[in-house]
Amino acid sequence: MARARVLIRPKEGILDPQGKAVERALPALGFEGIEHVRVGRMVELEAEDPERLGELCEKLLANPLIEDYEIERLDGAA
Amino acid sequence: MARARVLIRPKEGILDPQGKAVERALPALGFEGIEHVRVGRMVELEAEDPERLGELCEKLLANPLIEDYEIERLDGAA
Numbered sequence: 001m002a003r004a005r006v007l008i009r010p011k012e013g014i015l016d017p018q019g020k021a022v023e024r025a026l027p028a029l030g031f032e033g034i035e036h037v038r039v040g041r042m043v044e045l046e047a048e049d050p051e052r053l054g055e056l057c058e059k060l061l062a063n064p065l066i067e068d069y070e071i072e073r074l075d076g077a078a
Numbered sequence: 079m080a081r082a083r084v085l086i087r088p089k090e091g092i093l094d095p096q097g098k099a100v101e102r103a104l105p106a107l108g109f110e111g112i113e114h115v116r117v118g119r120m121v122e123l124e125a126e127d128p129e130r131l132g133e134l135c136e137k138l139l140a141n142p143l144i145e146d147y148e149i150e151r152l153d154g155a156a
Contacts, residue, residue: 001113007120026134031130034126035125036123036124039121040119042117044116045114045116046113047111
Protein backbone atom coordinates (compact mmCIF):
# COMPACT_ATOMS: atom_id res chain seq x y z
CA MET A 1 0.00 0.00 0.00
CA ALA A 2 1.25 3.47 -0.88
CA ARG A 3 0.43 6.38 1.35
CA ALA A 4 -0.55 9.56 -0.44
CA ARG A 5 -1.89 13.00 0.28
CA VAL A 6 -4.15 14.92 -2.06
CA LEU A 7 -4.30 18.71 -1.75
CA ILE A 8 -7.36 20.35 -3.26
CA ARG A 9 -7.62 24.10 -3.60
CA PRO A 10 -9.87 26.58 -5.39
CA LYS A 11 -8.51 27.42 -8.83
CA GLU A 12 -6.86 30.79 -9.30
CA GLY A 13 -9.55 33.34 -9.99
CA ILE A 14 -12.29 31.32 -8.32
CA LEU A 15 -13.80 32.99 -5.28
CA ASP A 16 -12.82 31.40 -1.97
CA PRO A 17 -15.43 32.43 0.59
CA GLN A 18 -13.81 30.40 3.37
CA GLY A 19 -10.51 32.15 2.80
CA LYS A 20 -12.21 35.53 2.81
CA ALA A 21 -14.01 34.66 6.04
CA VAL A 22 -10.69 33.83 7.68
CA GLU A 23 -9.18 37.11 6.47
CA ARG A 24 -12.10 39.10 7.85
CA ALA A 25 -11.88 37.37 11.22
CA LEU A 26 -8.19 38.08 11.72
CA PRO A 27 -8.16 41.69 12.96
CA ALA A 28 -10.64 41.03 15.77
CA LEU A 29 -8.39 38.23 16.98
CA GLY A 30 -5.34 40.47 17.00
CA PHE A 31 -3.65 39.13 13.88
CA GLU A 32 -2.24 41.52 11.34
CA GLY A 33 -0.08 40.99 8.31
CA ILE A 34 -1.74 37.81 7.10
CA GLU A 35 -2.84 37.83 3.46
CA HIS A 36 -3.85 35.70 0.53
CA VAL A 37 -5.60 33.10 2.64
CA ARG A 38 -6.94 30.20 0.59
CA VAL A 39 -8.80 27.35 2.19
CA GLY A 40 -8.82 23.95 0.56
CA ARG A 41 -9.11 20.31 1.50
CA MET A 42 -6.61 17.61 2.25
CA VAL A 43 -7.28 13.91 1.78
CA GLU A 44 -4.84 11.32 3.10
CA LEU A 45 -5.21 7.68 2.12
CA GLU A 46 -3.50 4.40 1.37
CA ALA A 47 -3.80 3.01 -2.13
CA GLU A 48 -2.76 -0.29 -3.65
CA ASP A 49 -2.49 1.34 -7.05
CA PRO A 50 -1.38 4.96 -6.67
CA GLU A 51 -1.38 5.35 -10.46
CA ARG A 52 -5.16 5.69 -10.29
CA LEU A 53 -5.20 8.54 -7.80
CA GLY A 54 -5.49 11.16 -10.54
CA GLU A 55 -8.64 9.47 -11.77
CA LEU A 56 -9.94 9.28 -8.19
CA CYS A 57 -9.44 13.03 -7.81
CA GLU A 58 -11.24 13.77 -11.06
CA LYS A 59 -14.19 11.55 -10.25
CA LEU A 60 -14.69 11.91 -6.54
CA LEU A 61 -12.36 14.03 -4.45
CA ALA A 62 -12.20 17.27 -6.40
CA ASN A 63 -14.45 19.28 -8.64
CA PRO A 64 -12.15 19.86 -11.62
CA LEU A 65 -14.26 22.78 -12.86
CA ILE A 66 -13.38 24.94 -9.89
CA GLU A 67 -10.61 23.12 -8.04
CA ASP A 68 -7.03 22.12 -8.69
CA TYR A 69 -5.55 19.08 -7.06
CA GLU A 70 -2.05 17.95 -6.29
CA ILE A 71 -1.03 14.40 -5.33
CA GLU A 72 1.91 13.90 -2.97
CA ARG A 73 3.35 10.47 -2.28
CA LEU A 74 4.14 10.10 1.42
CA ASP A 75 6.24 6.95 1.22
CA GLY A 76 9.18 8.40 -0.60
CA ALA A 77 8.21 7.10 -4.05
CA ALA A 78 7.96 9.50 -7.00
CA MET B 79 6.01 37.78 3.77
CA ALA B 80 6.43 34.09 4.43
CA ARG B 81 4.27 31.58 2.60
CA ALA B 82 2.95 28.75 4.70
CA ARG B 83 0.57 25.85 4.49
CA VAL B 84 -1.44 24.56 7.43
CA LEU B 85 -2.71 20.99 7.31
CA ILE B 86 -5.58 20.22 9.64
CA ARG B 87 -6.78 16.67 10.19
CA PRO B 88 -9.08 14.85 12.60
CA LYS B 89 -7.15 13.54 15.59
CA GLU B 90 -6.45 9.82 15.74
CA GLY B 91 -9.46 8.11 17.21
CA ILE B 92 -11.88 10.86 16.25
CA LEU B 93 -14.55 9.80 13.79
CA ASP B 94 -14.08 11.17 10.29
CA PRO B 95 -17.46 11.02 8.55
CA GLN B 96 -16.14 12.62 5.36
CA GLY B 97 -13.42 10.00 5.09
CA LYS B 98 -15.94 7.22 5.66
CA ALA B 99 -18.21 8.69 2.99
CA VAL B 100 -15.35 8.63 0.49
CA GLU B 101 -14.54 5.01 1.39
CA ARG B 102 -18.15 3.97 0.90
CA ALA B 103 -18.38 5.71 -2.47
CA LEU B 104 -15.29 4.02 -3.90
CA PRO B 105 -16.61 0.58 -4.97
CA ALA B 106 -19.45 2.02 -7.05
CA LEU B 107 -16.91 4.13 -8.92
CA GLY B 108 -14.72 1.13 -9.66
CA PHE B 109 -11.97 1.82 -7.14
CA GLU B 110 -10.66 -0.97 -4.97
CA GLY B 111 -7.72 -1.18 -2.64
CA ILE B 112 -8.05 2.29 -1.15
CA GLU B 113 -8.09 2.42 2.64
CA HIS B 114 -7.67 4.65 5.64
CA VAL B 115 -9.11 7.71 3.98
CA ARG B 116 -8.98 10.78 6.20
CA VAL B 117 -10.34 14.12 5.05
CA GLY B 118 -8.98 17.32 6.50
CA ARG B 119 -8.46 20.92 5.54
CA MET B 120 -5.60 22.85 4.04
CA VAL B 121 -5.05 26.57 4.51
CA GLU B 122 -2.42 28.41 2.50
CA LEU B 123 -1.50 31.96 3.40
CA GLU B 124 1.19 34.61 3.55
CA ALA B 125 2.24 35.89 6.93
CA GLU B 126 4.50 38.71 8.00
CA ASP B 127 5.20 36.93 11.27
CA PRO B 128 5.13 33.15 10.77
CA GLU B 129 6.01 32.64 14.43
CA ARG B 130 2.40 33.40 15.26
CA LEU B 131 0.89 30.76 13.00
CA GLY B 132 0.61 28.22 15.82
CA GLU B 133 -1.49 30.67 17.77
CA LEU B 134 -3.59 31.36 14.66
CA CYS B 135 -4.27 27.65 14.30
CA GLU B 136 -5.26 27.31 17.94
CA LYS B 137 -7.59 30.30 17.86
CA LEU B 138 -9.14 30.25 14.42
CA LEU B 139 -8.13 27.64 11.88
CA ALA B 140 -8.36 24.40 13.83
CA ASN B 141 -10.41 23.03 16.67
CA PRO B 142 -7.67 21.71 18.96
CA LEU B 143 -10.10 19.47 20.81
CA ILE B 144 -10.68 17.26 17.81
CA GLU B 145 -8.09 18.29 15.22
CA ASP B 146 -4.34 18.22 14.86
CA TYR B 147 -2.55 20.78 12.77
CA GLU B 148 0.79 20.92 11.06
CA ILE B 149 2.46 24.06 9.74
CA GLU B 150 4.68 23.81 6.65
CA ARG B 151 6.79 26.72 5.48
CA LEU B 152 6.63 26.99 1.70
CA ASP B 153 9.51 29.41 1.22
CA GLY B 154 12.32 27.12 2.24
CA ALA B 155 12.69 28.50 5.79
CA ALA B 156 12.58 26.15 8.76
